[in-house]
Amino acid sequence: AMIRVGVNGYGTIGKRVADAVEAQPDMEIIGVAKTQPNFEAHTAVKRGYPMYAAIPERAPLFAEAGIEVAGEVDELVAEADIIVDCTPSGIGEQNRELYETHHTPAIFQGGESADVADVSFNARSNFDAARDADYVRVVSCNTTGLSRVIAPLEEEYGVEKVRATLVRRGGDPGQNSRGPINDILPNPIKVPSHHGPDVKTIFPDLEIDTLGLKVPATLMHVHALNVTLGDDVTGAHVRQLLEDEDRIYVIPEGLGIDGAGKLKDLALDAGRPRGDLWENCVWGESIGVNGRDLYLFQAIHQESDVIPENVDAIRAMFDLEDKETSMQRTDRQLGVGI
Numbered sequence: 044a045m046i047r048v049g050v051n052g053y054g055t056i057g058k059r060v061a062d063a064v065e066a067q068p069d070m071e072i073i074g075v076a077k078t079q080p081n082f083e084a085h086t087a088v089k090r091g092y093p094m095y096a097a098i099p100e101r102a103p104l105f106a107e108a109g110i111e112v113a114g115e116v117d118e119l120v121a122e123a124d125i126i127v128d129c130t131p132s133g134i135g136e137q138n139r140e141l142y143e144t145h146h147t148p149a150i151f152q153g154g155e156s157a158d159v160a161d162v163s164f165n166a167r168s169n170f171d172a173a174r175d176a177d178y179v180r181v182v183s184c185n186t187t188g189l190s191r192v193i194a195p196l197e198e199e200y201g202v203e204k205v206r207a208t209l210v211r212r213g214g215d216p217g218q219n220s221r222g223p224i225n226d227i228l229p230n231p232i233k234v235p236s237h238h239g240p241d242v243k244t245i246f247p248d249l250e251i252d253t254l255g256l257k258v259p260a261t262l263m264h265v266h267a268l269n270v271t272l273g274d275d276v277t278g279a280h281v282r283q284l285l286e287d288e289d290r291i292y293v294i295p296e297g298l299g300i301d302g303a304g305k306l307k308d309l310a311l312d313a314g315r316p317r318g319d320l321w322e323n324c325v326w327g328e329s330i331g332v333n334g335r336d337l338y339l340f341q342a343i344h345q346e347s348d349v350i351p352e353n354v355d356a357i358r359a360m361f362d363l364e365d366k367e368t369s370m371q372r373t374d375r376q377l378g379v380g381i
């Protein structure tokens with residue numbers, strides 16, 4: 044039987060999760076819940092997703108906008124086998140009680156604090172930790188990007204310490220009130236930043252320090268990584284290791300891809316939905332080694348790298364497939380892999 048999935052919060056992440064779930068053979072979208080009948084609500088209707096009112100008093104606004112409402116969010120939660128909560132940071136925590144009331148398992152996103160769920164999840168790193176769990180948090184875009192690199196390095200060489208500088212986009216393309224629009228902000232100013240502890244929700248024993256900045260960009264984040272490995276390595280060996288990862292795209296030399304803008308163009312040229320880049324994009328030329336110290340640059344598409352992870356989390360929670368089978372199926376159905 045297909046797993047019946049509801050999405051609560053149909054914004055940047057929610058609309059992508061809905062399409063990704065719908066593309067899988069073993070799960071389906073039975074409805075999405077929204078607070079307001081904006082353009083994304085009309086997108087949901089065009090996609091054929093039944094619309095539920097997240098705030099019951101606002102249901103009439105949907106009718107006025109010509110959108111038929113299938114019911115209230117309560118009913119969606121009661122009907123669904125699982126809810127993927129994609130509401131803004133902090134709202135997921137408030138919603139947990141609603142899910143518990145209906146005994147409906149739920150997935151939360153990385154904007155929530157780790158204690159919203161029993162398990163923090165990255166498919167490549169700890170798929171089995173989510174097996175049979177009722178409440179799982181798919182970690183943030185940055186933590187997902189870091190985890191995908193750390194997992195193979197840890198398995199192959201052992202990791203002594205990770206140091207990462209995260210150059211973060213000021214906001215997503217539609218978030219026109221965010222910034223800075225002309226500045227370079229150490230952000231958070233306090234170092235090391237909170238991003239390292241978040242990675243430790245996936246790798247509890249890892250030594251990691253992170254620093255964050257915010258810049259006037261909307262396209263992607265860029266990470267500068269230094270990883271002290273357990274063994275002396277060669278750049279070529281590390282490169283091969285990363286090339287073998289399906290959710291890492293090692294950008295070849297010679298393509299002229301010198302930044303996030305051209306990566307986004309590559310995705311749009313390929314006809315990818317919403318120009319999404321589900322993979323970490325590691326510049327091959329940047330993979331440099333000095334003894335046990337590895338350096339590299341990677342770009343992370345904040346709007347989409349967590350999407351395949353949400354699909355895999357559903358399979359883990361319902362014990363549908365093993366890790367490799369799930370990840371491969373997700374990737375095939377979405378078109379992950381450049």
Ligand code: NAD
Nearest residue numbers: 052053054055056097129130131132152154155184345346
């Ligand atoms: P968003 O603002 O684009 O979308 C959130 C949606 O939820 C909006 O449609 C909003 O109207 C709706 N909403 C608000 N209150 C609601 C409620 N009470 N019930 C139901 N729906 C409600 O936000 P987003 O960027 O998609 O972020 C969602 C979560 O994903 C956050 O935890 C965020 O930290 C995390 N996340 C975001 C990104 C990113 O870069 N955008 C990346 C990874 C993880």
